[in-house]
Amino acid sequence: MPRQVSIFLENQPGHLEKVTGVLRQHRINIRAMTLSSSSYGWGILNLLLDHPDQGHQVLTAAGYSAVLRRIVAVRMPDRPGGLHDLLEHLAKAGINIKNAYATLMPKPGSAILVIDAENIDQVEKLIDEAGIKKLSCEEIYQL
Amino acid sequence: MPIYWQQELETMPRSGLATFQLERLRETLRRAAGSPFYGAVLARRGISPEDIRSLSDLDKLPMTTKEDLREHFPYGLLSAPLDTVIRLHCSSGTTGNPTVIFHNRHDLDSWANLVARSLFAAGARPGDVFQNICGYGLFTGGLGFQYGAERLGALTIPAGAGNSRRQIQLMTNFGTTVIHAIPSYLARLHETFRELKVDISRDTRLRILVIGAEPHTEGQRRRIQDLYGVKAFNSYGLSEMNGPGVAFECECQNGLHLWEDAYIAEIVDPETLQPVPEGVVGELVMTTLDRQAMPIIRYRTRDLTRFVPGDCPCGRSHRRIDRITGRTDDMFIIKGCNVFPMQVEKILMGFPEIGNDYLIVLETVKGVDEMLIKVEISPHFFTGEMEPLENLRRRIQEEIRDEVLVTPEVRLVEPGALPKSEGKAVRVQDLRHRQGE
Ligand SMILES: [Zn+2]
Numbered sequence: 001m002p003r004q005v006s007i008f009l010e011n012q013p014g015h016l017e018k019v020t021g022v023l024r025q026h027r028i029n030i031r032a033m034t035l036s037s038s039s040y041g042w043g044i045l046n047l048l049l050d051h052p053d054q055g056h057q058v059l060t061a062a063g064y065s066a067v068l069r070r071i072v073a074v075r076m077p078d079r080p081g082g083l084h085d086l087l088e089h090l091a092k093a094g095i096n097i098k099n100a101y102a103t104l105m106p107k108p109g110s111a112i113l114v115i116d117a118e119n120i121d122q123v124e125k126l127i128d129e130a131g132i133k134k135l136s137c138e139e140i141y142q143l
Numbered sequence: 144m145p146i147y148w149q150q151e152l153e154t155m156p157r158s159g160l161a162t163f164q165l166e167r168l169r170e171t172l173r174r175a176a177g178s179p180f181y182g183a184v185l186a187r188r189g190i191s192p193e194d195i196r197s198l199s200d201l202d203k204l205p206m207t208t209k210e211d212l213r214e215h216f217p218y219g220l221l222s223a224p225l226d227t228v229i230r231l232h233c234s235s236g237t238t239g240n241p242t243v244i245f246h247n248r249h250d251l252d253s254w255a256n257l258v259a260r261s262l263f264a265a266g267a268r269p270g271d272v273f274q275n276i277c278g279y280g281l282f283t284g285g286l287g288f289q290y291g292a293e294r295l296g297a298l299t300i301p302a303g304a305g306n307s308r309r310q311i312q313l314m315t316n317f318g319t320t321v322i323h324a325i326p327s328y329l330a331r332l333h334e335t336f337r338e339l340k341v342d343i344s345r346d347t348r349l350r351i352l353v354i355g356a357e358p359h360t361e362g363q364r365r366r367i368q369d370l371y372g373v374k375a376f377n378s379y380g381l382s383e384m385n386g387p388g389v390a391f392e393c394e395c396q397n398g399l400h401l402w403e404d405a406y407i408a409e410i411v412d413p414e415t416l417q418p419v420p421e422g423v424v425g426e427l428v429m430t431t432l433d434r435q436a437m438p439i440i441r442y443r444t445r446d447l448t449r450f451v452p453g454d455c456p457c458g459r460s461h462r463r464i465d466r467i468t469g470r471t472d473d474m475f476i477i478k479g480c481n482v483f484p485m486q487v488e489k490i491l492m493g494f495p496e497i498g499n500d501y502l503i504v505l506e507t508v509k510g511v512d513e514m515l516i517k518v519e520i521s522p523h524f525f526t527g528e529m530e531p532l533e534n535l536r537r538r539i540q541e542e543i544r545d546e547v548l549v550t551p552e553v554r555l556v557e558p559g560a561l562p563k564s565e566g567k568a569v570r571v572q573d574l575r576h577r578q579g580e
């Protein structure tokens with residue numbers, strides 16, 4: 001099952017660069033990332049990596065508080081209102097989305113949506129029921 | 144099996160102990176009168192040792208401060224001929240004169256005995272292997288414990304401070320059973336145990352930890368006991384009163400017996416200098432009763448503690464003091480409130496979600512003094528979600544506000560972000576603008 005690496009990060013100049021530096025040093029590629037900031041000087045950086053286990057390991061070794069979190073990734077619906085329908089479907093089922101971010105794929109006009117939610121099993125089920133295709137690990141990590 | 148090092152002295156009834164103290168106090172005053180400093184003080188007040196008829200006459204004598212020791216550096220309080228003195232210990236004064244304490248042969252003998260008695264009370268026995276992980280040299284924790292543990296009859300390893308790998312190697316090579324170290328170092332040493340995959344219960348013979356020289360909370364002690372799986376005993380001492388061996392926890396771990404045959408202890412209000420009621424926290428004031436070369440009378444230690452009320456189940460009659468809750472000079476004032484760093488630490492240690500290190504930063508933000516508390520979040524607690532972190536921040540903030548009556552800003556920082564000093568940890572940074580600076 002696909003996973004992202006989430007790490008605790010202080011909002012200080014240079015801190016993000018240190019993280020990307022650690023990953024580059026180990027030749028780990030970042031497929032997508034988002035930073036959610038609290039208003040108290042810190043935030044959580046979510047990284048979609050081509051090698052999440054290795055990324056988790058090297059960041060932990062570098063002293064970061066890092067965890068692997070399961071996610072669901074879907075191809076962004078390419079019709080008007082498609083994204084809204086999907087999110088509404090999840091919201092109606094009571095899914096609390098912690099974080100969602102989009103990333104572009106190499107193929108023009110195509111994007112994927114990454115969803116990080118509390119009850120990820122249920123999200124997978126709802127997406128299957130809606131007939132939306134989930135991306136496999138290979139598809140995500142090899143984006 | 145004996146449970147006392149010196150049964151008669153340690154279990155002496157209080158009335159007998161008072162008589163013993165009075166006798167020794169008079170003797171101490173006679174000696175002290177021979178020093179330039181006390182000679183002048185006693186003459187000025189018109190007091191002779193014979194005027195002291197009961198222990199309550201102690202308050203006729205003036206208190207001695209660290210500034211007195213500095214001002215009369217180096218020989219002003221020396222009461223014995225210099226050629227009978229065989230050791231000195233001296234503080235690293237960062238500003239002004241250092242303070243120096245002189246010992247003759249009797250003094251070193253008496254001191255070693257008190258340390259041996261203390262270690263015995265905590266459960267150490269002849270035949271133990273005692274590893275002294277602290278600085279030697281001028282610092283009294285090194286030689287003080289060295290000679291005390293030797294007096295006890297332990298194989299004593301003068302390991303010195305730092306170099307965690309070597310410490311662990313010594314422990315496994317020689318079967319160390321008792322360690323003395325400062326609490327913040329033991330937390331760091333444990334990380335090296337983990338790195339080297341040395342299992343304390345399987346690979347060492349460790350059974351007792353002695354911790355001291357750095358104020359710490361009960362929570363911090365429990366944490367260290369949990370990490371090492373053995374009991375940790377609190378030690379109290381200060382170089383002006385020899386060093387270690389002034390007060391020590393017995394196996395009951397409920398307060399530190401202060402050796403009242405060797406010291407008179409008073410606890411006073413640091414502002415009024417009047418005695419506080421039993422059980423109330425105040426400044427510890429001490430008089431040496433068995434030091435010949437350099438007696439010190441009513442010394443203001445600047446350490447804050449209280450007498451623990453009641454008798455100790457161990458049978459020792461010497462009163463117990465509580466762990467040191469701070470120093471009168473550690474206290475800082477913010478927004479009109481007196482705050483001791485230990486109050487903050489006590490709260491922080493109650494949160495398993497955060498690490499051992501913290502930093503209190505006092506700063507002026509837009510003309511207003513603010514207290515910022517930085518804590519490291521423990522990697523085991525991090526889930527990748529915001530809410531638990533934000534809840535944690537708020538709970539810490541609220542608990543500290545309830546304790547010190549000032550609302551701090553609490554900032555969570557990355558593990559390892561806080562400065563770890565090799566010696567005593569730096570806990571307070573005062574960056575406030577001062578008028579005229
Ligand atoms: Zn006791």
